[in-house]
Amino acid sequence: MGLQSKQTAKLSMDDEKIVELYWERDEKAIEETDFKYNKYLFSIAYNVVHDRLDCEECLNDTYLGAWNAMPPSKPNVLKAFLTTITRRIAIKRYHSNLKQSVIPSEMTVSLSELEDFVAGDGDIDSGFDAERLGRVISDFVRSLSERRQFIFMSRYYVADPIDTIASDLSLSRSMVNKEIAVIRSALKEILKSEGYSI
């Protein structure tokens, strides 16, 4: 059959080539994306939803989202592009699941750290402007040092565990916790000054 050799060791494809495959409407794009980023995207989803089956569905939806988005999109950084899609899908699933029970995920833990000013499981208020909040958070993140930017994104955007962040930055766990406390305090002030109810 000649197919068995295909199952042996395989190298990841360059992102540019994967994006090209999407643009050529070649389903191999999905396969290559999955081969290269499955584990990474799974971890992003798992941090949020903490359920293997949900994660697999999030990943499938991510691939579908990527397939539908490219074209027209041509991301500069494919991994970031996929991260964003996975996070959106996982967060949607998270809040949906949250209606039924508490989700024992890292996202729940990271949100609990912010309970001074982020609390309540209800739906979004009608007057809420997500884009404005997005701009406020973006400006805040830019005002941080490189290291704190990384910690903020790790902890609150992709909900990485403290240990993972400490390992990435070669810091102690307590040092990461201290940094997070500083970030949290500054964030609270910014949100307060921007008129968000605390």
Added chain:
Amino acid sequence: MKKKEWNEGLNHIDPDLVEKYVEQKDRLRQKNKKPKSVWLRFGAIAACFLLIVSAVIVVPMLREDDSGVIPGPGTTDDNNRPNIPIVNVQVPSSAPQYYGSEATGDGGTAAEINTEGVSVIARLIAVLPDTYTFYDDWRQEEFHLLKMETVKLLKGKNVTDTFYYIVPERFMTDFTIFDKFVIVDMGQYGYEHSVLYNKTQSCAERLDIVLLGYLNTYFYFMGENFMAFDSDGSFDGRLWGANKYWASSTGWPNNIMGQPNKYLNGYTIAQAEQDFYSDDGYRSVNVLNSVSGEAKEALEYIQSFENGLYIQRGDGFKTSHYPSVQLNFRRYMEGFATNESGMIYAGSVSWSKARFSKEDEEKLPNLPSANESVKTALNNGLVTPPHFNNQEKLRNTTSGVFGWYAKTENGVVGIVRVTWCFCTEKYQFHYDDAYYIIEYGSDECKAIDRDALLELLGDYEATYIYTGEYNEYGKDFIRVYY
């Protein structure tokens, strides 16, 4: 601030920050493992090169997209937009109606097919000679239809005895050399008697039996859910080796089927039957069987519509993880959606104001022809976005045509919506749309403003019609990735 709001705000942070984070993370991981590879540098250079190439190639294309409205022949509306004369298309009015023997046994047959994957052992009856596309698929991918006979049901209930299976052009091979197929996780495309565009014949064509494909709303064919077996019941690898597309699809089983290798070494149809047999995943059946009172009456009413005129939407049944007792139904007529719908929730039923009568059914406008005529006009540049007037260099990325029947105070009209999508380099999407209506007996598809259309519909459901504000970007500014 609520958790949902916080997360939604985070969803809107600047994409540059996400890119920076991902790059930081990769850099740190590399640093913690080994020295930076030269390939990363090469990648950066390649990315720069791609950017330059994009600037050289794409920017002139963007300019080309700024072309204005090309005046068309015939009458115009008050805003000088051309109305579109109808060119009649061939739509068989007496297509043979075929149903599986179990189809009438339980309400919501199409619903079950639509909402959970169906797995079967099947035999090929025929390969239809023509190629087809969906009307509302902007990619306009060509596909063929395999007419299949259900030999044995492995997962799902009430599957029709015969069905069409979608195979994209590039996956076409000689399917007649195989004895049987195991097809896993199929879903229904559209609804019973879908109207497709027959590209070979250049006309609309209504299908006579249910149309199935890989379980997904979108065109997402992956060959690995389709396995061939020879007359001895052994796995026949010639299908997966038929061409590079089939071959590349076999990597996917890692994700959905476990171990791909076993399918290549002495795998049999008997094993496949065991692997893919499932008696669960059909919670909708239980829901349907357990209802009573007005909910039961509603289901019986829906069931009485032969040929799937009512179908259940996927909402609430998307996955087996999310049980829902809410059943949403929409009525389809002559292959097109309508603004008639029903919803069953917790034993109670609510119907839309729009309810099509027998008289309405006999006086349906020629929507298939209108749909096709608008599509042709769009392809010829006679239809352009009415609101989008932004001077930024945005790419017109997609445009699609979608038609449906709507009941109004003055009878039934056919509505055809044209949708455009524009995209910035930052993946910011902007949309615009235009609407056309056709009345019973009319040979012209009239351009109509959205507001006038909403006024025409009055209290009747404005299904599929955008009701927000328009601006220079077309519809409301939308900043999403997909």
